[in-house]
Amino acid sequence: MEKDTIAAISTPIGEGAIAIVRLSGEEAVKIVNPLFDGKDLATVDSHTIHYGKLIDPNTNEMVEEVMVTVMRGPRTFTKEDVIEINCHGGLASVNRLLELVLSRGARLAEPGEFTKRAFLNGRIDLSQAEAVMDLIRAKTDKAMNIALKQLDGKLSKLVQQLRQSLIETVAHVEVNIDYPEYDDVEQMSHQLLREKTVEVHQEVERLLSMARQGKILREGIATAIIGRPNVGKSSLLNALVHETKAIVTDIPGTTRDVIEEYVNIRGIPLRLVDTAGIRETEDIVEKIGVERSRQALKESDLILLVLNYGEELSEGDRQLFEAVNGLEFIVIVNKTDLPQALDLEEVKQLAGNQKVITTALIEDKGLDQLEEAIVATFFAGDIDAGDLTYVSNVRHIQLLQQTMQALEDAKEAIDADMPIDLVQIDVTRAWELLGEIVGDTVQDSLIDQLFSQFCLGK
């Protein structure tokens, strides 16, 4: 309990030039090293700082450019091995780093835990002990308040429902064990248990995907508008912004102002980023070939690919389709006020299963459909952002991920034909983890469930 490795964001929450994720514990180096594309942190000198890239091992993609400081115990704040990862400021990137180290085995630090370790390891002297206790109390209360506030009523209700479903299942297994002759319930079968497990697993998965949606709601959908010159990118931008900020002409390459703008599409913030081709006068088609541009596209959540209805599909357009292959994009066939020259069938084919919208932005036509398409891409059905249940707290997300893992272990055990009382260990674990989200882990409630659900005698 005391020896595991803890991690937390140790710079103030909010925008800053840099942010730091700090780890402390025996495994600190072991956790960060495989994520770090740079020097081998296991062999570098203590108290040195190293430039490199942080890689997500699941996707092998770069997450951030970072500076990593390695400090080996006992000459550290906590007297344990400490790693500090410096990254660009901004909530999104630093959260992503934290999630990454948590997923590699670090535990999210309790409030005041670094200081507590410093004290327990003898780093802080006696006179400071009381201050440490006050700190723990204050921080814990504050963190709890924040966490509880973040836990909106609907989410809490949903988690409770999942817990109820799990505990009924567990109670069913338990009653078979503790009252083997009780004939009112059939023996919980592997199949039934599997169904229940899968059911809850799906829900947790959905919650986690909504957590991603929640992130989108907070941070906006990073959106890039691309297209050959003069297809109407600026008109699109203007239409979305609802005010003229970019200069719109019919001379190709006349967009000079760079606008990174938040626009609100039916309650969902769109963050329009790096609208290459709008920003610069060089030919976007040439630019797309450049790796840097591809990278910019990859960092977007959504790409709006604009085509000209009045022109035939060019080699440049085809290259754009190639560039967005595998990404989330919407094709906008603009200028339907012009006589048709574009082969729509071919466009649809190139778009694959992504949406194709036709607009005449100059006449304000088609914007509604576009907005609908954007919403539908990220949220199934109608979405009222104020009504959306989502998880935003890192701790909650970590607990949900652990819950998923426990349920997956249970499924695996069922498929390996393990005895049901062993499978039940992981199901109970899932139930406990969900309990930690809503602040309820009392073991006795299982026993309460047992006796309220079943009429037990012998």
Added chain:
Amino acid sequence: MSTYEAGQYDVIVIGAGHAGVEAAYAAASRGAKTLMLTMNLDMIAFMPCNPSIGGPAKGIVVREVDALGGLMGKVIDKTYIQMRMLNTAKGPAVRALRAQADKPLYIQEMKKMLEQAPNLTLRQGMVEKLVIEDGKCQGVITETKALYRAKSVIITTGTFMRGRVIIGDISYESGPNNQRASVKLAENLEELGFELVRFKTGTPPRVINHSIDYSKTEIQPGDENPQHFSYETTEAITDQIPCWLTYTNENTHGIINDNLGLSAMYSGMIKGTGPRYCPSIEDKIVRFHDKPRHQIFLEPEGRNTEEVYVQGLSTSLPEYVQREILRSIPGLEEAEIMRAGYAIEYDAVVPTQLWPTLEVKNVEGIFTAGQINGTSGYEEAAGQGIMAGINAAAKALNKETLILDRSQAYIGVLIDDLVTKGTNEPYRLLTSRAEYRLLLRHDNADLRLTDIGYKLGLIPEERYNKFEEKKRLIEEEKNRLQEVRLKPTEQLQTLLEEIGSTRLKDGILAFDLLKRPEVTYRLIDKVCPADKELAADVKEQIEIQIKYQGYIAKSNQQVEKMKKMENKLIPDNIDYDAITGIATEAREKLKKVRPLSVAQASRIAGVNPADVSILLVYIEQGNVAKVSNE
């Protein structure tokens, strides 16, 4: 009141129920000169309720008691009328043995074993008063004015304290089965500042065997090859007697509903809290009114008696209603009641007043064990009894005490729950109360506890040598299986297919093959047997340890984590009022429970993680202070 000096002992045990007998025997085995006082020497280890011992969790406790040298397993193995292994279709962690007992024979056998035990004196007498000087126990005084002196006294008075039997609207002062209630002792405990609570339990009617028409019921036979509780038992009882199963029906439920107002439970006569896991039949009908029928088991009370226990029909309805109910049940239409069912209310000690050694916190030298501590069940009583006996002897003789933790034994779970969390209903052990139940198995109770029992002097040399040999064989065979590589021969492939396993693609270690769920040691015996034929329990142990290795390792990791906190001891003289930052509720709870370790503190309801953190820091501060003072 003039008393006479009746004798000097190391340990006195008040009561001779399932807690008392184990306590007395364990204390005597540790070398303490022990006196067991009971109000009726013919009722030693009497079973006032169901005639059975064991079952899930409980059966494992019996094994644990046996591994610590206790009596329950040995005596039931000599006297059972039926033995069944339960949960055989489930995993090894939840298998459990249950015996139907021959009640009169059990009493006789237990009494004989106690009479023959060295250092142990049995005497009839009702204790009315504890002698306390300077907050320390000095001895007891009986109704007949005998003063027995001892440094340690164990109270195991079960449901006798201010016991009150209730049948319909009739109620009278009584212990179970119309024995005398213990009133003066209860008053004495109250004077001494014990916090008492009122609990309730009940028992069903007994009917005479020849009035039952068994043709309308289903037979419930024992196992063909019975296993046993005690590791010392070698011989099985072959002529087992079956139990029988029948059901209540709409008629039964109608009668109960019509007479609900007459039930002491519902008329308001009973104030005590009853157990949810052992509800009266009226409770079952009220709480689960949509259930069309309830199981009723007919269980013989012994070989030489005609009495049959009607399991499932516990009630406090008037006797004439009980008769009506019985007669509505198939097979019992002509049933003649021999004893009516009744509810009993009694005083119990609030168990958070106890140390984990079962010594009372406010009076040195007094221990309590069994139903007096708010538990229910013979096995729970026995488990506490043996621990109280071990620790009371330790107190008197200045020997080491024993506290079992939650990863070592169900007994540890039971006592930790009681002294840390208390209970608001009669407490029954369930497998779900044990977070490490995969480690607390029926099959490994000896591996868990024999060493401890031996070190305390409770396990004879000969038995211990056998145990060591068993351990050696298990390790040797596990090592051998790690080295034997099996080739995918046609013989092996066929054998695998026969048991529904998949064929091998390549050679495999015997050890790894045994990990497959469908592969048992029987296959090993066929393809690569050990040099010497191994005993069944050795094979079973090897199979379980290998097959569930992953889960066992996971549990062990959790235990390691807990142990770290378990090893952070809280100083005896800690002043919780001096710790800043602890929440008020937590402070009150900590002051009452006075946990021995940080782990125990963290299990108290109302003590949250922040409080635990602060406690840790405070304790560490104390340690730092000590070092800097030196």
